[in-house]
């Protein structure tokens with residue numbers, strides 16, 4: 120199987136080349152040319168396996184230049200019991216007979232980014248070796264919270280890699296800041312940047328495009344790469360849990376083999392929901408794909424009209440990981456829906472760059488309507504949903520998950536579709552204690568990390584161990600710099 124750029128399909132790379140490169144040189148996203156078939160027989164076989172075994176079986180279909188032994192080693196390390204606090208890794212929580220919550224936050228950083236970032240570093244390190252890359256890769260990340268910590272945990276002490284994370288000094292929660300400041304590992308660096316997420320991200324983009332820096336680092340034996348969801352190595356591990364959830368529904372006797380199930384995904388950069396769409400391409404019996412947004416509802420409008428328009432106000436919400444106006448991975452969907460028409464995709468992306476807006480063809484519009492439903496949930500409603508699910512089901516969810524739950528309900532009411540639905544839970548409620556406590560009606564919310572204990576007390580649930588133990592961890596990284604000084608931080612780390 121070859122990997123193509125969404126903007127130039129004459130490019131044909133092996134899997135390990137696509138993963139080592141991350142982004143195509145033409146700006147396109149590297150994407151499999153074809154999708155292997157998930158036959159009922161294979162699904163039947165996966166039913167009897169553990170999560171790690173399911174991951175190996177699915178990933179090996181896409182990674183022809185990796186051996187089964189390698190993939191087994193990666194999943195055993197990435198999804199090890201020391202790292203995931205549930206042996207099922209991605210357990211399915213039945214809320215009602217029709218609604219099942221897929222919990223993707225049992226990993227080391229309590230957010231779904233772990234599902235992929237526990238595997239990507241191994242894939243990347245092996246890909247460098249397979250391509251005779253002698254230099255060490257340095258992953259640079261600008262984070263608004265979840266990605267930075269998950270990347271640090273994933274890359275910590277992985278051979279031939281270093282990782283440096285910049286976060287906005289005033290833009291992450293107390294828990295998130297402490298998670299990063301106390302990061303362990305010999306190959307990691309963390310630095311706060313004065314300003315907001317945009318300042319940190321702009322700073323990182325400038326570093327990536329600096330030719331002199333690139334040359335200087337090459338002489339020192341390093342090259343820069345990124346860990347965000349444009350890399351195929353981050354999308355692929357995400358296909359697994361959609362397939363795994365279907366197996367679990369079969370094993371629970373909730374569905375018959377072949378019966379279609381709807382999936383509802385809280386969406387930001389479109390990586391997570393795209394993985395589900397790919398699983399359907401492979402033959403997973405998926406009914407509607409429900410795309411849930413917060414007040415930044417650019418995708419809701421796009422799915423309804425076929426026009427993507429990022430010219431709109433940016434809202435800061437209590438589901439910050441979905442505060443995104445340009446969803447990069449949508450480009451991969453457009454590539455598929457246009458019949459792999461690279462020129463057409465490049466055209467849309469050029470318009471997006473020039474005007475912030477594009478309209479897809481009628482053919483694509485029709486496909487979108489058929490396969491997706493888009494909805495959004497505003498701030499007030501998000502809080503209400505957290506309280507309602509707690510009251511009615513005695514189940515605690517975070518704001519991102521609440522957005523998904525609400526849009527799932529809206530879809531059902533509007534359409535009368537009664538298919539069983541899996542809605543995706545992307546973060547532990549303990550990662551967003553303040554918002555959850557406020558939503559539950561607590562008026563005096565404790566400051567900083569004390570809110571963790573408060574939520575544990577109010578809910579009678581215990582906080583995930585890695586969050587609860589933050590209090591006792593030594594702070595290693597206290598540096599904060601102006602964005603003009605970010606280059607110096609990189610050079611200092613890669614001496």
Ligand SMILES: *Cc1c(COP(=O)(O)O)cnc(C)c1O
Nearest residue numbers: 265387388389390391440545546
């Ligand atoms: C990253 C993230 C999302 C959005 O996922 P995408 O793949 O960017 O669509 C949703 N919820 C949480 C908690 C996240 O960290």
